[in-house]
Amino acid sequence: MFAVAPMLDWTDRHCRYFLRLLSRRATLYSEMVTTGALIHGDAQRHLAFNDTEHPLVLQLGGSVPQEMAQCARMAQDWGYDEVNINVGCPSDRVQNNMIGACLMAHPERVAECVDAMRQAVDIPVTVKHRIGINGRDSYQALVDFVGMVAEAGCEHFIVHARIAILEGLSPKENRHVPPLRYEVVQQLKQEYPHLQMTLNGGIKTLDECEKHLHTFEGVMLGREVYSNPWLLSEVDQRLYQDSSLAPTSRSEVMLKLRAYIESQVAQGVKVTHITRHILGIAQGFPGARRFRQLLSADIHRHENQLAVFDQAIEVLQGR
Ligand SMILES: Cc1cc2nc3c(=O)[nH]c(=O)nc-3n(C[C@H](O)[C@H](O)[C@H](O)COP(=O)(O)O)c2cc1C
Incomplete structure (x- = not known):
């Protein structure tokens, strides 16, 4: 366990x-x-x-x-x-x-x-x-x-x-x-x-x-x-020994989380209350520093926080 x-x-x-x-x-x-x-x-x-x-x-x-x-x-x-x-x-x-x-x-x-x-x-x-x-x-x-x-x-x-x-x-x-x-x-x-x-x-x-x-x-x-x-x-x-979920990429996880963020925002939750927990997901991945910068700093300065989240996804997609 x-x-x-x-x-x-x-x-x-x-x-x-x-x-x-x-x-x-x-x-x-x-x-x-x-x-x-x-x-x-x-x-x-x-x-x-x-x-x-x-x-x-x-x-x-x-x-x-x-x-x-x-x-x-x-x-x-x-x-x-x-x-x-x-x-x-x-x-x-x-x-x-x-x-x-x-x-x-x-x-x-x-x-x-x-x-x-x-x-x-x-x-x-x-x-x-x-x-x-x-x-x-x-x-x-x-x-x-x-x-x-x-x-x-x-x-x-x-x-x-x-x-x-x-x-x-x-x-x-x-x-x-x-x-x-x-x-x-x-x-x-x-x-x-x-x-x-x-x-x-x-x-x-x-x-x-x-x-x-x-x-x-x-x-x-x-x-x-x-x-x-x-x-x-x-x-x-x-x-x-269970591979039924096995996420294949970090960006796949981020896209699923995006849907959750949207539903939570509709209930009055702040985007950053969710994104503060995910800074580590890019650890060891190319672009990890940019990813952290976007979600730990830039996101607090932007009105459209989901747009910053989308930029972070793009970093993980190598774009
Ligand atoms: C930020 C933080 C908060 C913690 N809060 C709790 C807690 O609420 N209850 C608890 O039993 N242990 C708490 N712990 C201790 C952890 O559950 C765990 O026993 C400890 O971090 C050792 O495991 P680790 O070396 O894998 O981190 C906390 C640890 C950290 C880092």
Whole structure:
């Protein structure tokens, strides 16, 4: 199983629509949405998606069992295929609310959330977490965390293979400063062979994915997919032996996206809210710099933004 990671501000519905044009099979995750935002905010804005986005997972940030159950039910009612708990985000803002990686120190609370959510819904409830946090980074603590959460009924763990340092590092630094330790996740998988485990962190190529899929049920890629989305165009064939979608060219994908942009613009969405996610599709392609220039700078200066988008397509067509 191949998944694109949940990424706040990046994997919104427009980004996911675009990514889905490149792979029919990859599992897509929402950005993290907090229970507060769903219960007290504009749920429709956070939950709406396009039918093509399946298989689609809603990632929740929260730790109050009844609220998590309520939000899991919303996810199920809206048609999400799975609901995932964020136990990996190290941001200060979320720590104050007992959301994210700080929950690694409270496995019993995560287990209570899983239990309440499973009672509320039929879709799978999964957990994305780190291999530890500062002050609680022993292998035994990790084994205990997974054991307790699994006992509550979680059968699939997505493991970002580095610890989170909850004081002194920014969320961005927390994605590259603590070293990657795939061997710890391998050991964890051996400990719990009956649990599904997806490896996350620092994976950049499909060769690496193929290798890891000998050990793990899944791989999850975040930043590499966002900066080089064309990588997805080979996922179905190489990892699922499915060539039914297989886009043949970048411009073909852009033409399909154009139709989507038009329909979204008709509903009041700004062109640039969609195009901001596609700057990487020309990576490594002749004209990549011109393409980026058009969609990151020129488009903001023009009234007819679709015309600039069309120029970007022409770059990909080699014109
Ligand atoms: C911009 C950005 C936003 C992120 N937001 C989330 C999030 O909302 N929830 C989450 O669990 N992880 C989040 N992450 C972490 C990723 O899901 C992933 O665990 C991390 O980037 C490591 O994978 P990678 O090396 O393949 O990018 C975010 C990462 C980035 C770069």
